[in-house]
Amino acid sequence: MKNKFDISFARSLDEKDPLSKYREEFYIPQHNNVDAIYFTGNSLGAQPKNYDYYLNQALADWKLLGVEGHFGGKSSWFDYHKNLTKDVSELVGAKETEVVTMNALSVNLHLLLTSFYQPTKKKYKILCEPNLFPSDLYILRSQVELKGFSADEAIVFLPTNDDGVCLEDDIWNTIEANSDALAMIFIGGVNYYTGQVFDIKKITTIGHRYDIIVGFDLAHAVGNIYLDLHNWNVDFAAWCSYKYLNSGPGNVSSVFIHQNQINKKPFRLAGWWGHDSKNRFALQDKFEPINTAEGWQLSNAPVFGMSIYRSSIKIFNEIGMKNLIAKRIKLITYLDDAIESFNALSKINLKIITPGKPEKRGSQLSILINRDGEKVYKNLKDCGVYVDWREPDVMRIAPVPLYNSFEDIARFYHILFKCI
Numbered sequence: 012m013k014n015k016f017d018i019s020f021a022r023s024l025d026e027k028d029p030l031s032k033y034r035e036e037f038y039i040p041q042h043n044n045v046d047a048i049y050f051t052g053n054s055l056g057a058q059p060k061n062y063d064y065y066l067n068q069a070l071a072d073w074k075l076l077g078v079e080g081h082f083g084g085k086s087s088w089f090d091y092h093k094n095l096t097k098d099v100s101e102l103v104g105a106k107e108t109e110v111v112t113m114n115a116l117s118v119n120l121h122l123l124l125t126s127f128y129q130p131t132k133k134k135y136k137i138l139c140e141p142n143l144f145p146s147d148l149y150i151l152r153s154q155v156e157l158k159g160f161s162a163d164e165a166i167v168f169l170p171t172n173d174d175g176v177c178l179e180d181d182i183w184n185t186i187e188a189n190s191d192a193l194a195m196i197f198i199g200g201v202n203y204y205t206g207q208v209f210d211i212k213k214i215t216t217i218g219h220r221y222d223i224i225v226g227f228d229l230a231h232a233v234g235n236i237y238l239d240l241h242n243w244n245v246d247f248a249a250w251c252s253y254k255y256l257n258s259g260p261g262n263v264s265s266v267f268i269h270q271n272q273i274n275k276k277p278f279r280l281a282g283w284w285g286h287d288s289k290n291r292f293a294l295q296d297k298f299e300p301i302n303t304a305e306g307w308q309l310s311n312a313p314v315f316g317m318s319i320y321r322s323s324i325k326i327f328n329e330i331g332m333k334n335l336i337a338k339r340i341k342l343i344t345y346l347d348d349a350i351e352s353f354n355a356l357s358k359i360n361l362k363i364i365t366p367g368k369p370e371k372r373g374s375q376l377s378i379l380i381n382r383d384g385e386k387v388y389k390n391l392k393d394c395g396v397y398v399d400w401r402e403p404d405v406m407r408i409a410p411v412p413l414y415n416s417f418e419d420i421a422r423f424y425h426i427l428f429k430c431i
């Protein structure tokens with residue numbers, strides 16, 4: 012019998028995979044004139060070959076119409092963000108009125124916190140996971156300080172085990188223990204460091220039981236895990252489009268605001284693009300926000316970036332998250348087995364800290380390497396393997412179902428023996 016990690020065996024798995032043909036729709040970065048092993052789609056997705064379809068349209072409209080492109084051309088720029096609404100809402104399980112695409116992620120989180128972090132003297136704390144993305148922590152700290160509280164006191168962290176993973180019971184107990192003082196729970200739906208997938212539905216339900224606003228940074232979740240934000244009653248969320256959604260470096264972010272929250276007409280920072288679009292150009296004194304998530308927009312749409320997002324998101328609803336997730340589970344199981352086999356044969360222990368069975372994980376496995384980790388990372392890079400290294404001792408590996416193959420994982424397995 013063939014070894015499970017023989018390249019020929021991996022290729023036979025790819026042949027049976029109904030999604031393997033989609034790899035052809037992406038440019039895979041090259042190493043020595045062959046496809047590199049690109050396992051960093053959790054950081055920056057690969058470039059889709061159709062990236063310029065809408066971009067070329069927008070460029071042609073600009074060239075031919077100049078400023079008239081706002082109202083003419085193939086897709087008028089006046090409402091350009093609307094071209095993304097249907098695909099984005101389907102991907103996260105939202106109503107179309109609950110999503111809008113605008114700005115970059117950190118900016119959007121500030122806008123959402125401005126509306127939804129409304130502390131009182133008694134209820135002013137924010138609960139988050141301890142190893143949340145640094146930008147998120149800076150956002151939380153500065154928002155707390157803006158409202159006149161001490162960040163050191165107002166920000167409460169969930170406890171973790173030694174690997175930085177939050178245990179389910181600890182999450183529920185911490186919410187309950189702090190419920191009187193919590194104004195908000197704010198979690199990265201999939202933690203960027205450990206790859207832990209949080210139970211968004213349950214956290215939201217428990218938070219609401221204690222009258223706590225619940226919001227999520229879904230940068231590592233959208234296009235990766237199943238989401239049903241409206242039915243789960245999530246209050247707000249935001250994500251970027253350049254990781255699993257492949258829209259290109261630093262590209263625009265989308266936000267979700269639950270209809271129940273929109274109806275309450277909370278305070279928001281105002282800009283002309285959030286104003287009632289019928290008289291947006293009338294430039295009147297009083298701000299009248301659009302009565303949907305679009306009412307949180309500030310600036311006119313960055314059309315070129317959005318045009319790439321428009322192209323790159325199409326594929327998700329074409330394939331369906333259910334099918335992508337089915338492949339993702341197979342890839343992650345195969346990678347998990349590869350690491351186990353490597354550990355057994357090499358007598359080195361690469362410890363997977365991402366919790367849960369493959370079905371409960373996303374595309375990312377975080378691996379603890381407690382000796383010479385950075386050197387291993389550099390060796391892998393020299394061999395054409397894209398993974399990433401997070402201080403002090405974690406390597407993140409993310410085979411994504413859209414364009415990674417079983418062969419990528421088998422090649423990675425053999426290279427590991429050379430690099431460690």
Ligand SMILES: Cc1ncc(COP(=O)(O)O)c(C=O)c1O
Nearest residue numbers: 115116117144146203228230251
């Ligand atoms: C979880 C998470 N939150 C926030 C950000 C910041 O995103 P941006 O630079 O687009 O604001 C990132 C960037 O990688 C991230 O991974």
